[in-house]
Amino acid sequence: HVTFEYCDQMVADFEKAIKHPIREKSSVYYTGVDLGTACVVIAVLDENRRPVAGAYRYADVVRDGMVVDYIGAVQIVRELKEEIEEKLGTELIYAAGAIPPGTDLLDSGAVKNVIQGAGFELTNLLDESTAANEVLKMKNGAVVDIGGGTTGISVLKDGKVVYIADEPTGGTHFSLVISGAYGKSFEEAELYKREEKNHRELMPVLQPVIEKVSSIISQHIKDFDVQELSLVGGTCCLTGIEDVIQKRTGVFTHKPKNPMFVTPLGIALSC
Numbered sequence: 175h176v177t178f179e180y181c182d183q184m185v186a187d188f189e190k191a192i193k194h195p196i197r198e199k200s201s202v203y204y205t206g207v208d209l210g211t212a213c214v215v216i217a218v219l220d221e222n223r224r225p226v227a228g229a230y231r232y233a234d235v236v237r238d239g240m241v242v243d244y245i246g247a248v249q250i251v252r253e254l255k256e257e258i259e260e261k262l263g264t265e266l267i268y269a270a271g272a273i274p275p276g277t278d279l280l281d282s283g284a285v286k287n288v289i290q291g292a293g294f295e296l297t298n299l300l301d302e303s304t305a306a307n308e309v310l311k312m313k314n315g316a317v318v319d320i321g322g323g324t325t326g327i328s329v330l331k332d333g334k335v336v337y338i339a340d341e342p343t344g345g346t347h348f349s350l351v352i353s354g355a356y357g358k359s360f361e362e363a364e365l366y367k368r369e370e371k372n373h374r375e376l377m378p379v380l381q382p383v384i385e386k387v388s389s390i391i392s393q394h395i396k397d398f399d400v401q402e403l404s405l406v407g408g409t410c411c412l413t414g415i416e417d418v419i420q421k422r423t424g425v426f427t428h429k430p431k432n433p434m435f436v437t438p439l440g441i442a443l444s445c
C-alpha cells in the first residue's frame with residue numbers, strides 16, 4: 175500500500191532520532207506533545223519537517239483522554255522537553271497538542287495548560303485523528319485508535335474526518351481478560367501484556383476481545399466507503415492484532431511499526 179510509505183518512513187526516522195538525536199542546525203523546531211493514557215510522547219521535527227529528536231515516558235497522568243494528574247503531566251512534559259533540549263543543544267519554543275475527537279472545550283483547556291505550563295508556546299490544538307492522518311495520509315479510510323479505556327474510530331472522506339465514534343472497549347479489557355485467564359492481578363496482567371515476548375502466547379486468550387473490537391469497527395464503518403484502516407494507540411502494539419482485525423472486518427489493515435508514534439508526529443507536523 176503506497177499510502178503508508180510516508181508514515182512508515184517517518185516512524186522509522188523518529189525511532190532512530192529518539193536513540194540518536196540529529197544535532198544539525200535548524201532555523202526552527204516543531205514539537206508535538208501527545209498525552210496518552212499509557213505514554214506521554216514528544217516528537218521534534220526540524221525546518222524540513224523531518225524527525226530529529228523525541229522522548230517518551232510511561233505515565234499515569236491521563237485516563238480515557240482526560241488529564242487526571244495535572245501537576246504530574248506538566249512535570250513529565252517539562253522533563254522530556256529539557257531532556258531533548260539538552261540532546262539537541264537548543265531551546266524548544268513552539269509546540270502543538272491534541273485532544274481525542276469529540277472532546278469538549280473544557281478538556282482541551284487542560285491539555286493546553288499542560289503544554290504551556292511545561293514552558294512551550296502553544297501554536298495549535300487539533301483532534302488526535304486529524305493529527306494521525308497528517309502522517310497516514312489516507313483519503314478514504316479510517317483511523318482506529320485502540321487505547322486503554324476506549325476504541326476510537328474516525329472515518330475519513332477525501333482526507334477529512336467525517337464521522338467519529340468512541341466505544342468503551344480497549345486495552346483495559348484485554349488486561350482484565352488476561353487477569354481472569356491467568357489468575358494474575360490487574361497490574362500484573364497489564365505488565366505481562368506489554369511484554370512483546372508474551373504476545374504469541376496471549377493471542378488465543380485475547381482473540382475473542384479482538385474480535386469484539388473488530389465487530390465494533392465494522393459496525394461503525396459500514397455506511398462509508400472505507401478502503402483501508404490504520405491502527406494507532408497503545409493496544410495496537412500487540413503482535414498480530416492487525417491480522418485478526420483485517421480478517422474480521424475484511425478491510426486492508428495497516429499497522430505502523432510503532433502505533434504510539436503516529437499521532438505525536440502528526441501533532442508536530444501541524445505545529
Ligand code: ATP
Pocket residue numbers: 209210211212213236237238239240319320321322323324325344345346364367368369370406407408409410411412
Ligand atoms: P484511552 O482510550 O484510555 O483514552 P489512550 O489512547 O490515551 O487511551 P494509549 O496510551 O494509546 O491510550 O494506550 C493505552 C493502552 O495500550 C493500555 O491498555 C496499555 O496496556 C496498552 N499498551 C501499551 N503498550 C503496549 C504493548 N507493548 N503491548 C500491548 N498493549 C500495550
